[in-house]
Amino acid sequence: MYSGNEGRAILSEAILEVKSLRTVFKDKKSEKTIVDGIDFEIGPNEVVALVGESGCGKSMTSLSIMQLLPRMGVIAEGEVRFRGHNLVGMKKREMTRIRGRKIAMIFQEPMTSLNPVLTIGLQVTEAITRHLGVSHKEAAEIADDWLRRVGFPEPARIRKEYPHRLSGGMRQRVMLAMAMACKPELLIADEPTTALDVTIQAQVLDLIRGLIKETDMSVLFITHDLGVVAEMANRVIVMYAGQIVENTDVITLFTNPQHPYTKGLLGSTPRMNGTMDRLNPIPGTVPSAGSFPFGCRFADRCLVAQAGCRSQMPELRSVGKDHQVRCLLV
Numbered sequence: 333m334y335s336g337n338e339g340r341a342i343l344s345e346a347i348l349e350v351k352s353l354r355t356v357f358k359d360k361k362s363e364k365t366i367v368d369g370i371d372f373e374i375g376p377n378e379v380v381a382l383v384g385e386s387g388c389g390k391s392m393t394s395l396s397i398m399q400l401l402p403r404m405g406v407i408a409e410g411e412v413r414f415r416g417h418n419l420v421g422m423k424k425r426e427m428t429r430i431r432g433r434k435i436a437m438i439f440q441e442p443m444t445s446l447n448p449v450l451t452i453g454l455q456v457t458e459a460i461t462r463h464l465g466v467s468h469k470e471a472a473e474i475a476d477d478w479l480r481r482v483g484f485p486e487p488a489r490i491r492k493e494y495p496h497r498l499s500g501g502m503r504q505r506v507m508l509a510m511a512m513a514c515k516p517e518l519l520i521a522d523e524p525t526t527a528l529d530v531t532i533q534a535q536v537l538d539l540i541r542g543l544i545k546e547t548d549m550s551v552l553f554i555t556h557d558l559g560v561v562a563e564m565a566n567r568v569i570v571m572y573a574g575q576i577v578e579n580t581d582v583i584t585l586f587t588n589p590q591h592p593y594t595k596g597l598l599g600s601t602p603r604m605n606g607t608m609d610r611l612n613p614i615p616g617t618v619p620s621a622g623s624f625p626f627g628c629r630f631a632d633r634c635l636v637a638q639a640g641c642r643s644q645m646p647e648l649r650s651v652g653k654d655h656q657v658r659c660l661l662v
């Protein structure tokens with residue numbers, strides 16, 4: 333009998349370790365580095381936010397973790413260890429067992445994962461029977477339980493619907509039910525609320541926050557929105573042009589940001605503290621993969637860059653307890 337939120341043993345070691353990960357886009361003529369040697373860990377129950385503007389490499393990082401890169405994408409170097417097992421190069425069958433069951437992912441647009449011609453009930457129960465190996469009857473019970481928990485008081489009605497009949501917020505809640513029903517140890521949420529309007533966005537964020545509290549799962553939360561980071565994360569990793577430029581806990585990020593890019597992101601984010609400061613957007617755009625400038629990749633947009641910044645690539649260095657920054661000037 334399914335008993336809802338059964339406890340899982342909490343381990344002290346990292347759930348996910350990404351080590352020197354380099355992901356490239358390759359065709360016959362060229363090779364472009366998209367994710368360039370990134371290292372980070374996610375601990376038990378930790379919510380890590382991966383932030384940066386569009387095109388920084390956040391999604392390609394998450395797809396590298398899930399081994400779901402598009403056809404031209406290849407992991408050229410590095411390891412992605414999930415509970416100690418390297419997922420890079422893992423057999424497809426083994427990876428399929430981990431994906432969905434141990435690591436679940438929700439996307440910005442749930443329609444990319446939902447099949448438009450199958451009812452919600454069929455899709456949710458199919459995922460549960462496939463990953464948990466339970467009977468159809470048991471899967472239906474689990475599905476109903478989770479549909480209720482994500483805010484559908486009458487799950488039987490939702491089960492009969494087709495995805496296109498639901499609003500964006502409802503579809504995202506269905507995706508959450510589907511992801512959570514298999515009790516993943518790691519949830520990767522890639523801009524899960526970006527496509528929703530603000531009130532629905534707040535409801536879905538509340539829901540995800542509640543689920544994080546209730547369960548033992550760790551979360552990698554991908555967003556370009558620092559407001560969302562402040563609400564959701566324990567730790568923040570700031571990415572720029574395929575590299576990590578700052579990695580620290582959420583309090584330090586907001587009170588003592590060090591990298592000029594992080595400061596720029598904060599300066600371009602509205603605050604609700606009553607002050608009427610002008611927003612200062614960062615000038616320019618993220619360089620695209622394949623045309624990263626020499627030296628510091630942010631130098632062309634950086635207000636404090638000096639000549640030396642363009643002649644050598646800064647290393648990601650420790651600048652305090654649990655705080656790393658990639659900037660020559662820090």
Ligand SMILES: Nc1ncnc2c1ncn2[C@@H]1O[C@H](COP(=O)(O)OP(=O)(O)OP(=O)(O)O)[C@@H](O)[C@H]1O
Nearest residue numbers: 357366385386387388389390391392393402620621
């Ligand atoms: N299918 C593709 N073919 C070639 N280049 C790609 C492809 N998808 C992404 N890229 C490039 O990879 C780099 C990183 O893209 P990625 O989607 O990971 O960024 P992101 O930070 O997640 O941005 P967004 O929030 O817009 O998804 C960008 O330079 C982008 O142009």
